[in-house]
Amino acid sequence: MEHTEHTTTVDASQSIVWELLADIESYPSLFSATQSVTIVEGSPEYQLAELVVDVSGELQSWTTRRDLDAALGVIKYRQLQTAPLVQHMGGEWRALPLGPNRTQLVLTHDFAAKQESEDGAKVAGKYSSEEAHQLLADAVENNSVAHLAAIRDVCERRAEVTAAAGTA
Amino acid sequence: MEHTEHTTTVDASQSIVWELLADIESYPSLFSATQSVTIVEGSPEYQLAELVVDVSGELQSWTTRRDLDAALGVIKYRQLQTAPLVQHMGGEWRALPLGPNRTQLVLTHDFAAKQESEDGAKVAGKYSSEEAHQLLADAVENNSVAHLAAIRDVCERRAEVTAAAGTA
Numbered sequence: 001m002e003h004t005e006h007t008t009t010v011d012a013s014q015s016i017v018w019e020l021l022a023d024i025e026s027y028p029s030l031f032s033a034t035q036s037v038t039i040v041e042g043s044p045e046y047q048l049a050e051l052v053v054d055v056s057g058e059l060q061s062w063t064t065r066r067d068l069d070a071a072l073g074v075i076k077y078r079q080l081q082t083a084p085l086v087q088h089m090g091g092e093w094r095a096l097p098l099g100p101n102r103t104q105l106v107l108t109h110d111f112a113a114k115q116e117s118e119d120g121a122k123v124a125g126k127y128s129s130e131e132a133h134q135l136l137a138d139a140v141e142n143n144s145v146a147h148l149a150a151i152r153d154v155c156e157r158r159a160e161v162t163a164a165a166g167t168a
Numbered sequence: 169m170e171h172t173e174h175t176t177t178v179d180a181s182q183s184i185v186w187e188l189l190a191d192i193e194s195y196p197s198l199f200s201a202t203q204s205v206t207i208v209e210g211s212p213e214y215q216l217a218e219l220v221v222d223v224s225g226e227l228q229s230w231t232t233r234r235d236l237d238a239a240l241g242v243i244k245y246r247q248l249q250t251a252p253l254v255q256h257m258g259g260e261w262r263a264l265p266l267g268p269n270r271t272q273l274v275l276t277h278d279f280a281a282k283q284e285s286e287d288g289a290k291v292a293g294k295y296s297s298e299e300a301h302q303l304l305a306d307a308v309e310n311n312s313v314a315h316l317a318a319i320r321d322v323c324e325r326r327a328e329v330t331a332a333a334g335t336a
Contacts, residue, residue, distance in 0.1 A: 007175040007274060072267060096264040096272055099240060104264055106175060106272055 001088065002137065006144035007106045010152045012159035014073060014097040017105055020155055021075055021093050022068055024049050030150045033143075035059065044068065048080075055139070060084060073097070084124040085132050087112040101159065107148055109140045169256065170305065174312035175274045178320045180327035182241060182265040185273055188323055189243055189261050190236055192217050198318045201311075203227065212236065216248075223307070228252060241265070252292040253300050255280040269327065275316055277308045 010017055020026065024047055028034045033054045040063070041048040047066045052059055063080045078090030094106040113132040114123045123132040178185055188194065192215055196202045201222045208231070209216040215234045220227055228251045235244045246258030262274040281300040282291045291300040 005175050005177065007173050007272075009173065009276070074266065094266065094272065096266070098242065098262065098264070104175075104262065104272065104274060108177070 001110055001112050003108065003110050004140060004144065005106060005108045006148055007104060008148045008152050009098065010103045010105050010155050011101065012103060012155040013101055013162075014095050014103045016158050016162070017095040017103045017151070017155050018070065018073055020151060020158075021095055022070075024066065027051075030154060031143075031147055044070070053083075055083065062086075085113050085127070085136050087114045103155075105148060105151060105155075107144050109144065111136060111140060169278055169280050171276065171278050172308060172312065173274060173276045174316055175272060176316045176320050177266065178271045178273050178323050179269065180271060180323040181269055181330075182263050182271045184326050184330070185263040185271045185319070185323050186238065186241055188319060188326075189263055190238075192234065195219075198322060199311075199315055212238070221251075223251065230254075253281050253295070253304050255282045271323075273316055273319060273323075275312050277312065279304060279308060 020030075025037050025039060027037050035052040035054060037052075038050045039047055040050055045068055047068070048063060049066070050061060050063050052061045060083050062083045064077050065080055067076045069075070073095040075093040076090070077093070078088075079086060082089060089109070089111045091108040091110050092106070094104070094108075096104040096106070098104050113129070113136040115129045115132075116122055123129065127135065188198075193205050193207060195205050203220040203222060205220075206218045207215055208218055213236055215236070216231060217234065218229060218231050220229045222228075230251050231248045232245050233248055237243070241263040243261040244258070245261070246256075247254060250257060257277070257279045259276040259278050260274070262272070262276070264272040264274070266272050281297070281304040283297045283300075284290060291297065295303065
């Protein structure tokens with residue numbers, strides 16, 4: 001299992017960042033690869049959601065479970081039905097206050113790719129174990145950077161609107 | 169000016185992490201390249217410290233100013249007298265609570281390398297502007313990963329000792 005952590009500072013209040021992170025149905029408007037998100041079950045504490053995502057030009061879908069701890073600012077997620085290359089995919093979104101108008105946004109991943117079977121069958125019909133791991137690791141790296149930037153940009157625009165409204 | 173952020177999760181309370189971050193005189197025991205740290209001026213809110221550091225086999229020294237915000241868990245630092253390659257070097261150490269025994273440790277850098285002069289004189293007598301930038305960027309990357317890991321390891325050992333003492 002590989003563990004990664006990515007982070008960025010957001011010039012917006014923790015509540016603005018938390019509200020966007022918790023709103024999984026807004027993710028298709030944030031992340032260009034995410035085609036649709038359907039909440040199958042939901043409460044303030046957890047969500048089961050089905051995602052359809054464009055992975056290198058191929059539509060894939062999986063189900064994710066998210067446990068939300070609003071007091072801590074942490075959303076724990078893990079794929080229940082996994083994507084074709086994925087043995088395990090989980091981690092946390094974290095929104096930690098750095099003062100009234102600044103937030104540390106963190107995204108962690110714990111992941112493992114599927115392995116070739118003992119009789120030599122390739123992963124997803126075409127990849128060696130090493131290739132599957134590398135593809136997954138590259139996707140985690142690229143998506144982490146892109147997703148943090150997308151959330152930061154939307155939150156900072158919302159913070160500007162909020163600040164402008166406050167001084168109007 | 170380039171901005172970078174590195175982070176790691178520490179399985180220790182925020183107070184354990186904060187106490188170590190604030191104790192700049194302990195840094196030579198944490199970071200193998202740091203030969204000595206002398207506090208020139210100090211208070212609970214700020215420190216002026218002179219560091220002697222082994223930079224690629226060459227001893228360099230500089231003075232750093234650190235502003236400590238214990239309530240926020242943030243130490244802002246910047247070099248006053250800079251190292252030979254450095255035009256600007258500053259950033260923040262952040263220790264943000266993730267529950268009673270878990271902490272998000274973050275290290276940010278804002279930096280710029282010196283440039284060749286208009287009459288073509290090299291940086292530190294031997295580097296082009298691009299080489300100086302790359303050397304500094306590589307040092308920031310390598311040191312960030314190493315420093316976060318060193319602090320995490322010491323804090324997690326202290327947390328184990330604290331937990332063991334608590335159950336004795």
